[in-house]
Amino acid sequence: MGAKTIVQNFYKSDVLLESDKVNALLHPDVVLEWHSTKGFLKLNKNQIIELSQELSKAYVRSKTRISHILSDGNMVTVRYSHYVKTIENPREEMLLAHFMVIWEVKDDKLYRGYQMSQL
Secondary structure, three states: OOHHHHHHHHOOOOHHHOHHHHHHHEEEEEEEEEEEOOEEEEEEHHHHHHHHHHHHHHEEEEEEEEEEEEEEOOEEEEEEEEEEEEOOOOOOEEEEEEEEEEEEEEOOEEEEEEEEEEO
8 A cells, every 4th residue: 555545544534533543554663743833742652542532532523624645655745624523513513723744654554743733
């Protein structure tokens, strides 16, 4: 499977809410360096899975709208907006944030991520 397809699978609707699917797409040594509006985070595999579990407690739906995706070998860059539906109001779609991320794929898994987000 190509690097671009692996990254696209990670951002399919609701995958980010399903920790078992997230786990299956992550390399054992994955590291995500994330510059968010709350500061810098460096997440390992367990922390990314925990984040997925937290998202699933707060949201009933998760959807990413990819505006750009570029790949070069095992490197994939994605620009997307992340929308969610809350448990309290499942009919209304809410913008969570805008993201830009560069993923390195190794052994058909997400290996290194460099991400920035803005509300």
